[in-house]
Amino acid sequence: MTSSAPSLASALLNPRRIALIGASGDPSRVTARAQIYLRRHGFDGDLYPVNPRAETVLGERAFPSLAEVPGPVDLAYILLGTAQVEGQIAAVAAKGVPVAAVLADGFAEAGPEGRALQDRLVAAARAAGVRLLGPNSMGVVNLRARTACSVNAALEAESLPAGRLALVSQSGSMMGAILSRGAARGIGFSHLVGTGNEADLTAGEIAAMLADDPEVDAVLLFLEAIRGAHHFAEAARRAHAAGKPIIAYKLGRSPFGAELATSHTGALAGSDAAADAFFRAHGIARVTTIEALLELPPLLIGRRPLARPRRAVGVMTTTGGGGAMAVDCLGVAGIEARPPDARAAALLAAEKLPHHGRLIDVTLAGTRPERVAAALGALLAAEDTDLALSVVGSSAQFRPHDAVAGIVRAAEAAGRGGKPVAAFLVPQADASLRLLAEAGIPAFRTPESCADAIRAYCDWRAPRAAPPLAPIAHALPAAPDEADARRLFAAAGLDTPFAVAADPGALPSEARFPVALKILSPDLAHKTEVGGVALDIPDAAALQREAAAMLARVRARAPAARITGFLVQPMARGLAEAILGFRRDPEVGPLVLLGAGGVMAELWRDTTLRLAPVTEAEAREMIAEVRGLRPLAGWRGMPRGDLEALARAVVAVSRLAALPEVAEAEVNPLIVGREGEGVIVADAWVVRA
Template sequence: MSLAQALLNPRRIALIGASADEQRLTARPQRYLRRHGFTGELFPMNPRAESVLGERAFASLADIPGEIDFAYILLGTDNVEAQVVACAARGIPVACVLADGFAEAGPEGAALQARVLAAAQGSGMRVLGPNSMGIVNLNARTALTTNAALEAEDLPAGRVALVSQSGSMMGALLSRGAARGLGFSHLIGTGNEADLTAGEIASLLLDDPDVDAVALFLEAIRAPEQMAAAAAKARELRKPIIALKLGRSPFGAELATSHTGALAGSDAAADAFFRAHGILRVSMLESLLELPLLVAGRRAPAHSHRAVSVMTTTGGGGALAVDALGVLGIEARKPDAKAAAKLEAAKFGTHARLLDLTLAGARPDRVMAALDALRAAEDTDLVLAVIGSSAQFRPKDAVAGIVEGTKIPGKPVAAFLAPQAEASLRLLAEAGIAAFRTAESAADCINAYCAWQAPRDGIETAPPAIPLPARPDEADARGVFAALGLDSPFAVMQDTPPEGLRYPVALKILSPDLAHKTEVGGVALNIADAAALRDAAASMRARVTAAAPQAKITGLLVQPMAKGLAEAILGFRRDPEVGPVVLLGAGGVLSELHRDIALRLAPVDLETAREMIAEVRALKPLSGWRNLPLGDLEALAQAVVAASRLAGVEQVAEAEINPLIVGRPGEGVTVADAWVVLR
């Protein structure tokens, strides 16, 4: 039996620890399976009962006849390991573990999780969880879960599959979707992902002909290579992957880590990962329901204008949508010449950012004409139709123009319904049209669509050979960057100034223990001559020794004073979730405060490096903004590419140039300070 069949559509299921008390949590899977029409065979395992909820019970796995596709282990943490061993011995393809208390509970739990996984791997059995609320396959009527949302009498099936590391969010999304006629094809709770990960399961779901898109609720990115492979398949099949990932705030990251036992990386790195692999990222729960209809069957646009056309039958609602979009940097754009010509031909009298049909109302013929005109614009990504009170009181009339208008192929169309209008939402969903309940979720989804990019081809780089001591200081770090092509003049001294220096110079303490030299008095600037340098060196040694007596001092570094137009920070890091990333931001001592950065997976090409430069607000003046002097942005882009090649230098965990001084065109960039951390 294939993994997809055993995991997503099992027909013979063992419920290990099934309760005969239907009020207990461990009775739910059996109740839900039968309530929602599962037609396969169930084998409740309970050594203290002859029958469980009217079905024959079994004392052990050995007593169950024939093959078993899937075992759901409903027992407490202390009993899980023995049952996994028994399942593996029985040759069961997939076992799901409900209990918590594993990697998320600390070292002992992590050790138990490792033993459980080792027991399964010995037989080739796959494990879902621990801490998993199971699987739901709405098309096969398989409600194999403990989630209380399955108490509902009716569960609408849909064409979006949900993979969630949080079991409770499975139920939240299922119930929210059902309330507006949006169903799911599958809901899979992955929990700790000791074995089966969200990426691997997403890949299996994409192969299902009844799945048009996959939604992910993530607390951490595990096995990024599996997620990347799923994203590549999604692009090939035109079945987008949409992700909502926690961890945007330090508090959210802390909770996500403690909940699943994952080692969390930075949110900016996660964002870079999604961008690099063509995964659409949203920030609102509602968006996981609303965005799939906008993107299903599509690929990322070749070029994004980050602009939309907006038509409305409610002035206030339309203005609300325009404002929410603008906050996220999406422009509601005036009709271009092509769209304006069509609007004039249809006798629409306005060419403003908002095509206001308030007086005409939602008459289907007028809405269709407006949509046709606005879809003709060549400088927008989609059309947003905002509908007012008619959506609540005359649903069929209110959305008829949108439904009929979108039957003609063309630019995507979405709708925001200002009132509470469940009937209209259902009608739009049935027509396959993305519809939003709030202006904020509309903006969130449209922002994700406009940011959607096709993955770029991988960059092959030959890693440079860079010998490094076990504890590198700044001189060693500069050697690393010099090997990458970022070489700026410096010299190392002990007490006697080297010959041939170009004064004035800067002097810095050299130590593998001092990443922030300024804080211990380890930096002196604008030293005018050799005599002053000798005195400064002696004073600095004494000052640093007093401030940091445990630090190993390897010497002093001397470099010419450098001037430029701007300072940048250029960094490299191996993120614990997604791997190598390169960072560019506003440099200097305030870089950590401002957090004005751009970040990508490493390595990058020149085109990507130029995009990163354009994202950093502090570097905008270097482009000639308001007639300010131009900076050597091409040299800066080449520096970003060079630093990103550290992805191929396995011994480097982190590296940074801060500041990197950017000169005028032709002057290049200067390494003012460098640091490297080994793995």
């Protein structure tokens, strides 16, 4: 490569010299599409079809090999079958091509043999300094530069609107689907990149490049898995610094969706709650509907995350039923449609507009643009809401200019830095949607996507500054039992008293009775199920009798389990039980979990997650999010629990992120005492990585 070679971002996102390896002269074949689309949409760079069996391909000069292409190449798109891809990497490397995109599938998603083939492909590319896009990639589209280097059938359209939204999609088909959905509403894209299996270049790495691009205002992600979490974290930091939102739609909210995402591209899936925690920590807004992925950007572009979201909106409507739908969906999403406060009510009264209740219905008061603008202006003045929403009825379909004029006026009066104005159009009203898109006003086609987008706006945060990760000096045995888990938690800062005995004869005779007795074994995570737990033992004699009986029970019910002794601890009483856990998620890394604990923890799933480690302030936020722990704050006159001790316990467990040998660890239950009494580890478990 010469010193004038393009940067990686330029070669990938704006290639000017493209080689199509395996280009077909048969227009009906998929391998002909990239050349057809590049020319159809106006690519004016240099294009080199590579086909050893043809002198021309679709009317353009072809080359028998990449080596015979004159001059440098920015991007090579390998259109050959799976078995032929590996052999082309040497040619790409010899030519000095910085980026190669691979269309073929049959790699990691196809099983062990495909995984091995993909690994060889990556190793060869890295050894030669070539970056790979894919395999299973539908290529790269840059609509502002008229570069449609893709085989996606959505590019059959004669024209596509260029815009300032960029999309990175792990699914090639969804790349085209989102492009076509946007085009139907006048929403244009700057770039669309299909990353496929992400054997090398990840969606996060490409998102970081797009965040740096001056022609991009927001980056959209369609994800099946989070690969290279550190790349997403870096992209989010760069995007936030540039004032550009990153918005993600991720599959895997159900076990079935996670299974399909895994099988599609060979990804290793983590939990959806972990993905939520990851996006939240890094300031990536997450939507759950594909409509909201397109509709949310105008709400975020040019804004910063709310410092103190009120999770409330003011709603004005020209259709009672449509307004009620919006209020209902917002409520399900955790967003309140709030009645006007005193300031907003006074402004509404001055305009002789209704100002009672959660829904300001102006239908009878008149829907002329000046009246709509006045009503929205009053709602924008409220001090206890985050947004003003206009719900528009049939006029949006039949009188689009009149229907949106008042909304546009209100938005212009508020200014870009003011509280946002948004609109939900109840009928199918494509012209009104286009007018609002041109004005940069968030507009929603369904009440569900409206609620989803507004919820995502209120959830949006700035990327968190992770606290420093202090080392923990502790050696974890190869096969840890509960006593080992307790010693680990004590090393992290969560210590409660216990005693260990190798056999019934060595049990302590002096103890603070009554006590609990448990069998110790690295093989028994659920000791109660095999009779390995006894509570409220009153004295030393009873302790010895129970230990002998317990040993016999456990050996009978779990004969293969290794028995390492007994654990004795004082019985503890408290106000509540919590579950406190740590896990290394395969997608996002270390996490800490807090929830309502005890034997029902797995059933109720009343939990919250954060990336680990956390600060005490973050731990307090977690405590407030668990419904089962809210009584500890003194709810309805109940005694207050030691929430500060609980917060310190969360911080302590989150510090296990410093020990890579810990895969999972759990305290369940953690007993929370009254204020000032602290917390007590009732049961503990750890799993080595």
